Amino acid sequence: MELKNRFVSIKASIDGTPLDSDFEIKTETLSFSIGVGTKQVLVQNLYVSIDPYQLNRMKTRSSSQTAISFASAIIPGEAIDTYGVGRVVESEKPDYQKGDLVVGLLSWGEYTVVKEGSILNKLDPMGLPLPHHVGTLGFSGLSAYGGFFEVCKPKKGETVFVSAASGSVGSLVGQYAKLFGCYVVGCAGSQKKVDLLKEELGFDDAFNYKEETDLNSALKRYFPDGIDIYFDNVGGEMLEAAVVNMNTFGRVAVCGVISEYIDNGKRAAPNMLDVVYKRITIEGFLANDYIKLYADFFSTTMEHLRTGKMKALTDISYGLESVPSAFIGLFRGDNVGKKIVQIADE
Amino acid sequence: MELKNRFVSIKASIDGTPLDSDFEIKTETLSFSIGVGTKQVLVQNLYVSIDPYQLNRMKTRSSSQTAISFASAIIPGEAIDTYGVGRVVESEKPDYQKGDLVVGLLSWGEYTVVKEGSILNKLDPMGLPLPHHVGTLGFSGLSAYGGFFEVCKPKKGETVFVSAASGSVGSLVGQYAKLFGCYVVGCAGSQKKVDLLKEELGFDDAFNYKEETDLNSALKRYFPDGIDIYFDNVGGEMLEAAVVNMNTFGRVAVCGVISEYIDNGKRAAPNMLDVVYKRITIEGFLANDYIKLYADFFSTTMEHLRTGKMKALTDISYGLESVPSAFIGLFRGDNVGKKIVQIADE
Structure with missing residues (x-):
């Protein structure tokens, strides 16, 4: 199948405070073929995470910035990967069916083709709102x-x-x-x-x-x-x-x-x-570094959220177009709790 | 008994690079009585340690210098305690005899009255030069x-x-x-x-x-x-x-x-x-913080020094009068290895 995908990208590297003019919404045609053995999964993104550290990935790389080189670069014009919750549209993996909820490394776009080996798991929301799984449980x-x-x-x-x-x-x-x-x-x-x-x-x-x-x-x-x-x-x-x-x-x-x-x-x-x-x-x-604690973390946090001992603060904006301003707002302290953009209706 | 003791002190708090003019040699009369139950030990200082951290103890105390307040202050006009090796002159402690070599908290002076509870141990040099016990083994x-x-x-x-x-x-x-x-x-x-x-x-x-x-x-x-x-x-x-x-x-x-x-x-x-x-x-x-390792440290280091696997670098000046310049020299990098002043002949 082919579909039009709109996604957010940076026009050039960003050094300093990010501005609206640093971003653009691009459109691409995604092709997704079944039965070719790539084990890819096509996901419609529902909620995507907006995090300050992404700015470090957007900076100009220079030899003096050794730390930054540890974060994989975001390339101008290309899609930007981020943690999020989505729904399977098509899948080459037999255990992922159309309509399944998933959580993992998606992108600031309408759709993501998740490659074999990338982070993706089926999501049982266990009675909690989906945005909780983007930040608090992510x-x-x-x-x-x-x-x-x-x-x-x-x-x-x-x-x-x-x-x-x-x-x-x-x-x-x-x-x-x-x-x-x-x-x-x-x-x-x-x-x-x-x-x-x-x-x-x-x-x-x-x-x-x-x-x-x-x-x-x-x-x-x-x-x-x-x-x-x-x-x-x-x-x-x-x-x-x-x-x-x-x-x-x-x-x-x-x-x-x-x-x-x-x-x-x-x-x-x-x-x-x-x-x-x-x-x-x-x-x-x-x-x-603490992936090994994930099971402990998840069960403890889930229990605290269920019993009301902990609260998940989520700050949600709507629509792909709001991704740049949601991101920029992080550096002004606009967000209260986890900043998330809802890309599509559940 | 009474004896004249000459010692180095600071004239006032020192903030910045220490200068010769910040120091003076003072003379006091030390009284030392036997049989009064104070458990004090009168020590003639032989080798005393010269360490950069002493400068932090010489600084003006102010509320903004919280760290400095963790180091006990050196009071202008008073004797300055330091690690060193000496010889017992008189002792109220029965296990410390006149002539015994000791190592512990002495002072930048000719003599130190070591009070009960202060750091003092009898020293068996075990064939190594006494200065080794001031720095390398201290x-x-x-x-x-x-x-x-x-x-x-x-x-x-x-x-x-x-x-x-x-x-x-x-x-x-x-x-x-x-x-x-x-x-x-x-x-x-x-x-x-x-x-x-x-x-x-x-x-x-x-x-x-x-x-x-x-x-x-x-x-x-x-x-x-x-x-x-x-x-x-x-x-x-x-x-x-x-x-x-x-x-x-x-x-x-x-x-x-x-x-x-x-x-x-x-x-x-x-x-x-x-x-x-x-x-x-x-x-x-x-x-x-690592006093608990002292026995391990001492035996390991002693063994390495004896077998020649490690070398103790000591940089010795002579005479009480050389204490200020030895100390000041630390901040110019004059010393090569552990800076020590020999106060008296062994």
Whole structure:
């Protein structure tokens, strides 16, 4: 069969803050043949994940950017792969039937031809809304779970600070930490988000970092006895201020540094005297490293969602056309919780 | 008994590069009574340790310097405690006899009254020169041993980069790493030191960082396949360059940041994108944390020194008056190996 597929792509590499003009909607003709042995699956995309890290894949590659080279590049003009939920249209794999729900590596487009070997699994929504399976039960959730339990190595009663706490990962870290028995404070960029953290997600406290003139003092106010664990989603000055306020043997899990994604010149310069004297560990990680925890993560999180002990924050926009603005909005803090675009009706 | 004791003290807090004029030699009268139950030991100091970290104890205390507050302050006008080797003059402790050699927390002075509860042990030199017991078999050695084996968690065949590699700790880290089966490159601040590392200490390679205009490129040249372990003694630009050149799951043990001790405004700003994508761990530590390894460390190191598999680099000045210049010289890189001042003849 042949069908027209519309998808989002970048016009050129993006260095700095992404703009609407950096993106375009392209149209291609997808051909999909049955019985040729490729084991491909043609999927209609329903919900796709919108994540800040994609910006790192869009940057110009240069020899000085060694880190970026670890993320596979997004090529201008081509489709952009992303995690999502879809429905099988045609399949060369016998165990995937037309109409089956699937979750895996799809794309910012109407359709994806998922190749053999790529991430794709049949999805039983188990009574939860499909968007929950894009973020909370997907890689955002696994980042939160692996990062908090494996990198932060929490003990009950410890104090935990989470930045971008109303974001896709932060909102889950805070909830895992509360359920585990930690004291949790989050920061976010608006009063509405702060209220949400305290009133809906059970954070012990929260503050709007945009209203603080001195982040060191703010953290000292919220953590008079110091921070044991900092789950860092933002980098920059917040990381510096957190390190100043860390306790001995404190742990910093660096999940993302969104403030540094849009500005190559912006760098956190944590005080290394603090790092030495307080024996602080600063550790970067990727969700992929914790795939081995997936079954634990999924069953634990599913149970908490079912019983209402955890809440999945999803922020959904509608239509392929909204993908660029949904993505750009991440860097302005527009999203509350996991940003997802619904591409088609269920 | 009473005796005159001359000791080195600071005139006022020191912020920045230490100068001769910051120090003075003072004289006090020490009274030492026997049979009053204080369990004190009067020690004549023979060899005392000169360490860069002492500068952090000399700084002005302010609320913004949280890290510094973890190091006990050196008070202007008072004696400065330091690790060293001495000989018992009088003792209230029955197991310490006049003439016994001891090792422990002494001071930058001619005599020390060691109080009950302070670090003091009888010393059997076991055929090694006394200065070896100040540094190589003391806290410098324990820093190297604990930092390398516990913080860096090396695997055979991994690549190791050591900064300040001809210093008290670096020179030992490089040797432990070589004996363990790693590929080791060190950097130092003169051709003489570089030659020493390669010809005397068995480093696989070494370079003079002062002759490099671009530290990133230098490290790329010496580690074409990347760095697995960076043992950091200096901080600053070298830490930044090392992070750029680290391999995935690389480990940075931060033992000291001498370039930042003399300049509060100087800070390493390692690229956090590297830290995340390459899952790098940056961990500070203090030798004290590895006291539990002391017996292992001591027997292993003693054996290596006896059999000639390791060499102890000691750099000795003579006389109490030379303490300030010996200390100041650390920040110019004057020392080759462990800096020690001999206060009195053995």
